[in-house]
Amino acid sequence: MPQKKPAKKLHELAPEVKAGFKIDDISKRTFIVGKQFATGGFGRIHTCTEQGKSQEMVMKIEPSTNGPLLTEVVVFNRILKKEMIDTYKKNKKIQWIGLPHLIANGYFTYNSEKMRYMIIPKYAMSLEGAREANGGKLSAKDSMVVANCIIGALEYLHDSDYAHADVKAANILLEKQGVYSTSVLVDFGLAHRTTNNVDKPDKKRAHNGTCIFTSTDAHRGNNPSFRGDVEILAYNLIMWISGTLPWLALESSPDKVFEAKQKFVAGLPGTLQNVLTSQPAAVTGCISTMFDVSMKTQYKDKVDMEKLKKVVAGAIQSASGAVSKESKTTAKTPKKVTRKAKEEVEDDVDDEPKPKKKVETKSEKTKKTVRPKTPKRIETEEDEEDEMELPTSSTNGKYKDESDEEEELIPRSTTRSARAAARSQPRPQPSIRLGVTTSTASSSRAARKIEQKYKRLSTNKSSLVPVSIADSDDDDDDAPPAVSTEPSTSSAGGTKRSSGGGGEIALKTPALVAPAIKKAKYKSGISSATKASPTELRRVPGVRNFPKGRRTMLIKETTTKYQEKRAATETNHDDSSSSDL
Incomplete structure (x- = not known):
């Protein structure tokens, strides 16, 4: 007996068409095939342009004997022509709907093989690509925004008596990258016209669709249904928000996936809350409502899309509020902490408020007494018993303000009211300690020690500290010399104090220091x-x-x-x- 020829496969992958190949449409338009950028089912997906135009479009190509693209072409020709969609939007009074429209379709021959093609608009990227780029998840807000678009697209299909049956991120495209409010549902290779649906499972159709997302109707072997599309969308939302599904590891065993889905649905809403932890109640409630509506709708009945639109809108608002509240809290928290810490520092550490800066006139500046900072002690080799303290300048050459000195005199443990009262009381003017002496001889000795110290440490005028010994008016050797802080141009502005003898002690400016020290003829004492x-x-x-x-x-x-x-x-x-x- 002659052997039978092997049966030809039902679906074959289309041969690769080279870029630049031209296809003539029945409407006498010419389309130029571009580069292939994806494969879908058993077809190849290319970019293409119309001759004489630069706008890119998408062309799907399959062998003419294949069924998936034929199903899509039938759906597009029946319900997805541009004029049909425009009429629906006008009747519904809406500006936009997340569905593509048909641009062209037909046949062509390539290397003696008959091919089928279909052309639709080109979009920026797939939602699956956006999800993967975001670490396998989408925010609750973005997920709900996409769901709102898909519900609108499903409403159009259901009103046209078609069920999509394959909603998933790979079949949702974004018009603009990062913009989810104009998501578009594509790929109608599994779309089914529901007018002849009968609730009678067929094992040959069991588990049809994408296993981890498909409906329990499809797992049983029923034809695609309106309620099944809503159930599929609910599974997708769980995947987008959480990044996983409880049965994801069972994908290779459709029966086990079906069993896991049945248990999950039976345990709602607790099973859903276990997966979507820390999500707003409106978000989990919205997905739970989708399952509830799907399970309560009869197999052949249409779904209450208006109810779903309302719960989705509420979930978007709740998710948006949660995001904005979190961002505001994040932005405000550092300011509050900083302000609180600042108040604690002012109350517990500084204790006293900073005095207001007083604008001084020139005369007041001239009369103002220069106050030294905290004195440093100098010990000499000649006499360690007499302690002397010289005023030392800060790094910028300025002395501490008078108000700062007054604040240091008030104990830190004093309450604010007590500190305020203490500051209001007149305080004795602090004196400049140049040696604790009670006699003319001791004053003279202290002055000489100062001169000796700075004489032996100074080699030029620029390096001298502003301290010098002025000649006394009295010729008596026992009289102490005068030390001056008074500027050379002012004789009345400085403050002079007596140390018990006839000499006057004051500090002179650097201009008068060098000459006075230069006249001194004391030995240094340093080898x-x-x-x-x-x-x-x-x-x-x-x-x-x-x-x-x-x-x-x-x-x-x-x-x-x-x-x-x-x-x-x-x-x-x-x-x-x-x-x-």
Whole structure:
């Protein structure tokens, strides 16, 4: 007996069509095939353009014997022509609907093989691509916005007596990247006309569709139904928001997936809340309502889409409010914490409010007494019993403000009211301590020690601290010299204090310091070897009182000077020794 020829496969993948191939439409339009960018079912998906135009479109190509693209072409020709969609939008008084329209379709021959093609508008990207780019999830708000678009698209299909049967992220396209409010439902390869539906399962049709999303009707073997589309959308929402499904690992076993779905639906709403933890109640309630409406609708009946639109709108509003509330809380929290911390610092640490800055006139500035910062103690090698404190300047060369000194006199533990009362009371003016002395001799000795200290640490006028010894009006050697802080141009603005003797102690400006010290002829008391050594000179008491930059410069200049002197002395000594020989 002759052997029978093997039966031809029902569906075959279309041969690849090269870019640039031209297809003539029955309406005498010419379309140019572009690059292939995807495959769908048993067809290939290319970009294409109409000859003479630059706008890109999408062309689906399959062998003419294949069924999926034929089903799509029939659906587009029956209900998805542009004029049909425009009429529906006008009757419903809506501006937009998430469905594509048919541009062209027909047949062409390529390498002696008959091919079918269909052309629809081109969109930016798929929702599945957006979900994967976002880590496998979508926000509750974005998911509900997409659901709102899909419900509108399903309403149009159901009003036209068609069920889609394959709602999923891969079959939803975005007109613009990142914009979910204009999502479009595509791919009608499994779409079914429901006019002849009978609630009679057929095992040959069992589990038809995308297994993890398909409806329980489809698992049983029923034809696609209106209620099945809503159930499928509910499964998708769980996947988009949570990134998973309880039966995702069972995808290769359709019977187990069907069993898991039945248990999940029977356990609602608790099973749903276990998956969508920490989601707004309106979101979980919306998805639960979708399941409820789907299960309570009869197999052949249409779904109450108006009810679903309302719950979806409420979920969008709730999800939007949750997002905005979270963002506001995140934005405001640091400010509140910072303000609170600032108040705590002001109350617990500073205790007293900062005094307001007073605008001073020129005369007031002239009369104002210069106040030194917290004095530093200088110990001399000659007399450690007499303690002296000299005013030291800050890094910017300014003294502490008078108001700061007054605040330091008030204990920190005092309450605000007590501090305010204390500040209102007149306070004695603090004096500049240049030595605690009770006699003319001791005052003179203190002044001499100051002169000696700064004489031996100073090598030029620019490095001197503003302290100098002025000649006393009295010729008596026992009378203490005067120390002045008073500017050279003003004799009445400074404050002079008596230390128990006939001399007056005050601080002079740097311009008057150098000449006074230059006249002094006291011996330093520091050896030349110490002055020539930076390390040793740095250890000398009183050197640390100089600001860091000035101290470094002073040590460098002093050591350089005395090192040169020592070198010159050694050279002269060597020369004299050799001449003696």
